[in-house]
Amino acid sequence: MSDDAQAVPALVAWQSARPRRRPFSFIIAAGTIMLSAVVLSAILAPLLISYDPIKVDLASSLQLPSRAHPLGTDNFGRDILARMIYGTRVDLQIGIIPTVTTFIVGLVIGTAAGYYGGALDGVLMRVLDISMAFPFYVLVIAIVAMLGPGLVNMYIAMVLTGWVTYARVLRGEILVSKQLEYITAARALGASDFEIIRRHLLPNVVTVAVIFAMSDAVLNLLLGGALSFLGLGVQPPTPEWGLMIAEGRDFLLTAPAMVLFPGLALLWLGVAFNLMGDGLTDRFRPGG
């Protein structure tokens, strides 16, 4: 290593020691506002709208938008806006639950493989290679085909196929970070493996995984919606946007709102996650 390269960490330490305000990020702000709107609708759903999202009322089916039903009603006479608002609860879960679970599983396996290496790493690498050969959607659908349709089975399929990407990312980051001198120093001071990983390695590598998780949330949201749309995920009468789109297909000409608005809602939530991801990328990896 040349003298220059050794001088760099010192310089970085000196710079970061100075208090520095992070510039305001318009992208993160926009993403936060959009995401908050969805989270608030999920929490406040019963206060926002008095209609039941599930109760059938055939007498008022397929009504056009009116003062009473701002987006009209669906073929079962259910208020479309009410189903949209209650749908936030389900679709937020679809965006978050599989993402967080795959994140944790991938984090544990990827970190262990990257840190300890050896046979564990060898096995992980083979699994990563093999998983690359399967199209994500196909493997998830094939697993759901075997397990049977339903929300929980969909989550299981998403976690079984999704963790490998996190493991790949974290393994790579850990491999680089564990070579750094402060890790050697920590070890020399008698820190245990667990302590080194928790206090020194993870805080430095986890950002990359968090950024990836934002785009992964969008993927999971789209996949979960698609599976529910195809009839393999969320089952009726649960208000879920993908499923609502499927239900609206047959009434496209009489009640286009049944298809149009759930799609826009999915787009909204997807953009919110994407904005957060982009903003975090800009903040933590300038130029990357």
Add this chain to the structure above:
Amino acid sequence: MGRYLARRLLLLLPMALGITIVVFFLLRLTPGDPAAIMLENRATAENVARLRHLLGLDRPLYVQYLFFLRNLATGNLGDSLVYRRPVLPIILDRLPVTLFLAVYAIVLAAALAVPLGAWAALRKGRAADRAVRLGVLLFLATPNYWAAIVLLLVFSVNLHWFPVGGYGETFGAHLRHLFLPAVTIGISLSPILVRTLRHNMLEVLRTEYVRTARAKGLRAVTVFTRHVLRNSLISTVSILGVYLGFLIGGAVVTETVYAVPGTGFLLIKSTFGRDYPMVQGLTLMFACLIILVNLLTDITYALLDPRIKYE
């Protein structure tokens, strides 16, 4: 090159083995006895026992796997429970439809993504770049099944420009029938292409050979077409296998919405029909396809770029 090729081909072996293990164990995920589930209401003890024997489920697991491998080696992927005939010919029959759709979607997506990605890279940080990045963000978050229905409503139902679904008989008919499905897949593929190309192009623009080319007096247009575009396209194409996985996923959804008789639609129908051998066969076939494309792109890449050697 010979050594590279040998190593690359040798690596296929464990890979293929791993894939067969995954596909084999897929069937093990079924809750309870697969034979009983497949037979549904016809599941008398006698029928179940017969099907279990037929599928080899009454043998030890490793024997089942070896039988599975032996059958694969002879091209036997089992019989479809719905069609009551071998799975492989049915799949091969529909594969061209999906491949046609995939290539069509790539062409349309590239036609949109290459100019936009290049434009964004050349105008990095300016209004054009920001507009392209915003578009990428929107397209990335668009549910493709929703886009499919909206396109169908506008261009088929209202404007009558395109057929509502199907595949058609002639090449021209294929182009017309698959236009909207290809656009639908293109909507989700193009933002990924734009991002990759923009990133690769920014990297090439920073290299010394581009600076040298400019410094020796070449015109900007020449440098762009001869050096920048060419090199960034090569590295963009090198992950064709990744796109293919993505395309197949898109095909599953769009083929179902547009009722295109391809392998994606078949996968969904087989899922509902509990046609486990068909689901296994399709999964295996898609994986083989991706491996093959990865192999071909790697070899082409190695031929084009003499720096690549296997260490």
